[in-house]
Amino acid sequence: ERPDLEEEKNNLVIEGNANRKQLKEIEDRILETLGSAGGSILEDATAIKILDDAKKLSNEIEAKQKVAAETEQKIDEAREGYRPVAYRTSLLFFCISDLAAVDPMYQYSLNWFIELFVRSINDSDPDSQLEKRMANLNEYFQFFLYNNVCRSLFEKDKLIFSLLLCVKLMEGYGRLNHAEWKWLIVGGILLDASTAPKNPGPEWLTDQSWLDFVTLGELPAFAGICDAIANAPDAWREIYDAVAPEEKLHQLPEPWSEKLNSFELLLMLKAIRPDKLIPAIIAFVAEEIGQKFVEPPPFDLAGSYKDSGPSIPLVFVLSP
Numbered sequence: 001e002r003p004d005l006e007e008e009k010n011n012l013v014i015e016g017n018a019n020r021k022q023l024k025e026i027e028d029r030i031l032e033t034l035g036s037a038g039g040s041i042l043e044d045a046t047a048i049k050i051l052d053d054a055k056k057l058s059n060e061i062e063a064k065q066k067v068a069a070e071t072e073q074k075i076d077e078a079r080e081g082y083r084p085v086a087y088r089t090s091l092l093f094f095c096i097s098d099l100a101a102v103d104p105m106y107q108y109s110l111n112w113f114i115e116l117f118v119r120s121i122n123d124s125d126p127d128s129q130l131e132k133r134m135a136n137l138n139e140y141f142q143f144f145l146y147n148n149v150c151r152s153l154f155e156k157d158k159l160i161f162s163l164l165l166c167v168k169l170m171e172g173y174g175r176l177n178h179a180e181w182k183w184l185i186v187g188g189i190l191l192d193a194s195t196a197p198k199n200p201g202p203e204w205l206t207d208q209s210w211l212d213f214v215t216l217g218e219l220p221a222f223a224g225i226c227d228a229i230a231n232a233p234d235a236w237r238e239i240y241d242a243v244a245p246e247e248k249l250h251q252l253p254e255p256w257s258e259k260l261n262s263f264e265l266l267l268m269l270k271a272i273r274p275d276k277l278i279p280a281i282i283a284f285v286a287e288e289i290g291q292k293f294v295e296p297p298p299f300d301l302a303g304s305y306k307d308s309g310p311s312i313p314l315v316f317v318l319s320p
Helices: 003-036 045-080 083-101 110-123 130-150 155-172 178-186 207-216 225-231 233-241 262-272 274-289 301-307
Strands: none
Touching: 003 045, 083 110, 083 130, 083 155, 110 130, 130 155, 155 178, 155 274, 178 262, 207 225, 207 262, 225 233, 233 262, 262 274
């Protein structure tokens, strides 16, 4: 973003090393002069001149070093201003690194990632205000990365990538409960189903869904959920019977409609109507990071060819 600052800082480092070397040479000359002076040094005009010149040069170097230190501090402060962009960008890199767990074929090099980021620096909208510039760069690069990664994903995995992108950003900014995320992707574990409370609505609530509620109740945000369903099964059945239950989650019986956040409502839906989880995830991701991140772009052959090169070939994988 500011290569001039990097170049200036490198020059200051080189200049600082040269100044320190010169100071060392001055010290050696002073010691040599003092050691070779015979009798009183005050009577040796040559020695006095050498010491005087050394003092002047030393003062000049110290003044340069002081200015250089102040300039270097200003450069470091300017570079620190971009740290939020660097942090968000690192989150995005580790997000695409996690895609290898979805399919071993999904692996992306750091060099490729850096190249995309440099292109984003050049192509995103400039702005004289740092905050606005960082916002422009973050928005442009995130969508640019999304498009490039989607190009290499199977269609069935594109929504998974969107969810991972959203969750990784939430995690990075302290907005994700890891226990809740784990429950969403793998469910809960009940070692002995016989210890679970009796299903209060077996005519509509399956045993598996009830066991999901039992394990869900072990999470702090859902403490007491089983008692709430047992005390008012008809109210919860309305959610279950709804054509689009994902749209009714904000109408849960009190206090659950107000108590749970958008992510926790996904867990509730998984327990009561897992068949509607995908449209709920789409709506959640769109709400968190934008509608365009749940609408994968069509394959762009011209764009892919433009991004290729002698060392970046195009590989087409055909699948049924």
